[in-house]
Amino acid sequence: MSYRTENIRNVALAGHAGVGKTTLFEALLHAGGVIQNMGAVERGSTQSDTDAQEKARGHSIDSCVAGIDRGNCHINLIDTAGHEDFRGATLCTFAAVETVAVVVNAANGIEHGTRRMMEHARERGLARLLVINKIDTESVDLQKLVDSLREEFGNECLPVNLPADRAGKVLDCFFHRDGATDFSSLADAHRQILDQVVEISESTMGAYLDAGEEALTPQQLHDAFEQCLREGHLVPICFVSARAGVGVGELLDIFDHLLPNPAEANPPPFRNAQNRQIAIDPNPQSHVIADVFKVINDPFVGKLSVFRMWQGTLRRDSQLFIDDNRKAFKVGHLFRLNGRTHVEMEQAIPGDIAAIAKIEDIHFDAVLHDSHDEDLIHLAPLPFPPPMFGLALEPRHKGQEQKLSHALARLSEEDPCFRVEHHKELNETVVRGLSDLHLKIMLERMRERYGMEVLTHPPRIAYRETIAGSAEGHHRHKKQTGGAGQFGEVFLRVDPLERGAGFEFVDAVKGGVIPGQFLPAIEKGVRQAMETGAVAGYPLQDLRVTVYDGKYHPVDSKEVAFVSAGKKAFLDAINKARPIVLEPIVDVEVSIPEPNVGDVTGGLAGKRARIMGTDARRGGERVIKAQAPLAELTDYPTELKAMTGGRGRYSLDLSHYEPVPPPVQRQLSEAWKPKLDDD
Template structure:
């Protein structure tokens, strides 16, 4: 089916784990005529959960994409993972859509994942729809849930349809306001949402006040509705039962009639090579600009790059560049994804989601384009959670080191919240993720896909070092070996910077006492010393180095001499600048049964944690927010399971770095066996 940009709707299904996103995904595909029978999460027959780990665990781990062509509308649906452990894949999908449908379990109400997804979608400027699922669950108090949603997320949350007959049907209250429902009045709900919509636009409001509702055409209502969504002035609430299909067709009709198409959504935050914001206008005749938001390493197809087209038209045989590469690749095959199936298509226009295969240089968040006029263009990165949970890996079988490295690279390509590091000084390979479960799934995939088994152990904590005072340093490097000598002399000073400021290198040399060509060598020496640390062997940060004087010799001065002089002058200065060790402090959110609150808060306090607040959740669950040193949380998964009978959950996000207590610094310093280089 051919379609235009105005006929496309891009929607991500997000929300808390267990809200029924995947079941809704199946129900929508069934209602849209894509599949004959909805699949089952329990039986592992869904279109989205096709990975062996997803089937075994009964929940989504990656995002899955499928499309529906219905009533002249092309709807791209992205099913996302609900567990916070797999947020990377969920958030990456937000870069490809105009609308996020946040699915809420009618029985459980507002949960932690509901809040997270609402916040992420709002920050990205995306239209939001609250989809209340499982409305036919016995005991679901839907009217009270609407009040809760409005209390939690604002009065702009309003129903566009209402359940009736105990959740066995839904009635439209936007275009139609008559009929009895399980709520007190469909007409009242109709009036409430109409008032909210028309007030966004002066012309629409004027026509409504002068001539009444009958004076407004469906086009006027659509334009006002879409503007409300784009500006966050309205968050529609829709009611469905994905299990029975109630409300599912109505949701598809809502998507086609009222949700924004790609030309109506808020402009994506693209920037040029200098960081200046630029507008990508969605013109199909202009140069191609597309953003890769998902990578799949398929054992049969090879590497698959899934992208959203923002401008221009991609056809088979189109030559495309990846970022600033000089050499283009030719699009041999262009695919549309329907779950695990790859459907070959002729072209992809602005708003389309498509994929290309077997392009090795393609990577997550790459910009594809067809002209060097677009060199340097990039989509503003999503604010992904920082991977804080780490494991050190050792191949179980000798000779698999290279295979392990290649497997980790492939897995990290697919997940923006998976990091791989190799610590040369310890010969230690470390992988970092969002949680114990995140890394456990990654290791199982590595074994199943690539045949690599590993042994694991806790890695060193990612401490850092810095300085607490100003100091000056000096070193003269002089060597004479009978032939050409080496000479370089450097005077510099170091100053502490604010936490998180990083590193600054400043040139204040006057009169040419050190020629400009040797300043990069001095900086190289400084950076070498910073990597090795000054107190306990950890990298240094948050400091400024200013080179202000020195000497050189017209014959004997060489780059190697100034590398050594810069390194040792820096070490001299740091030794006098009160060096300190910094430890990572993480934001901890712990969801527990209320009965466990005493044990959990006591345990956190014993780990030098600061309790920042608590929130009571529905169902008697308590959410504790705290900040704690990462080093104290090494065994926390096991401890939390024991304290809560396996019912506790937690997540970590890097907050900032703080100086360690003096006893900890002494312990780290004594354990460090520095390697002293000899020149």
């Protein structure tokens, strides 16, 4: 390894689906001498789309890392998925890079994926680069596209090079200013970007005003340029045709000469146990600190943990710890990822992206380190979209529950937006993802990798039951079987409590008519009845049970008798206390383009939603805030996608429980009665 930390560049290619990121990734590897021949997405022969589903569908599902060496410079390049359904895998890579190159299709212009990736990168404090691809497309007005980018993302977006003609090359307009272009004079573009760069520093601006640009050395320009990127004062625009190879070498030059290295970039947002940001020293002599941003369960290599080195030097045979675990593990093999291949490496320095295999305890977002002398730290979490689309599933074949659990655990390790929930009260396993396509892909992977086939159905809604009034209940349990009998008699009262109060059990027995030793048995019977419900089979909540009278027999009274008496007395009271079914109400926040506001608010109103307000955001986006019953939102991801052309997104958070409308309660009760009769 001949490079140092200051020679490393870490760049993620991001953007909307179909802009040509994977083809650009392939072209950059070809121009950098990593591969001899470019693969094609259509043929399924690219370095990054290696998964069978990626080849079949013709687009990326996961991210892919490859390294390019250019002299002393080492570029870690990451191709990412553009589809919203797989945004989690894309955002994971933002924890490992200094720069995000947002790729734009010259023919389609700004799309919602462009906006989203620009915003995510800005929020993370990463340098941003706009790469206009497919510049050789017929009838494309590149000047108009540049103007729209500046209008959308700010005047800090400026070309760093310009296409000289459709056929062949692009011209640098930062260091050079002479030459003809298709849509603008190079001198004008040179002056614009130079004016933007020099104003970042008083000393640079002063030298420029006093003696012109001749007074500025290339190093001064580089330092000012890098500071502009780091502070968001400049978003360079560059031009390529990945398929034709136009501008690809020039883009590598930009990566090499102008992008920040790991020591120059904004400090990573590491925090200690008190949630205070702490400084990381990108020094190869310091303690090792690395962050795992990707986990791959490879059928041949085993579990592969991909991490970004932030501090220290990691060598093969080193001892590492995971988070606060005091048990160390040995690094037997250290890999560099190059698309389809894994290459052994001797050591990793700050800024490197590397991987280790077959360490089962490592998880996504784990911090790897070699010393417990320093504070336990973690990287600030990424803004992952909440997985809202759900499916309940069960093994197709009986006896495979353990195999299913293992497969789901493996899949959830790889994707932070794939969540597995086990609902004990509903006796359901539910998986959640970003869309129906996201879950479909994950279940296909489960079948292909682990031979696990499942049956799916919509998940049940976690309804609850409570009471609207007070009532008294009574039951005498008496059983004689020839020997010792069973006897217990209970009088109790139920009262409603406010929403969210839970359950209270009160002992108001006087005179020892029920000995204190039997009160826990009565409470046990009450809790059993609360779990199974009284109206529609859902747990009861928000009520008080007061036991105030009863009888016992000195010989026949036993715990089992009072469990039964308490349970049936409680059900007797509940049925008199106007039982009602409660449904979960969620806070809904929907982000959509301005033209879709009417359709979306009308759709929500048809789902018994209450619109709480709307907010305007930059880029013509509106945010609708509402409260709606969760049961009405089962198919909402698909509906929102259809209404907004895939540009809408939403989040849900549980707010509170409310009584369901009477027709819904009747429907739920009638559906439960047959099951109750069967029992």
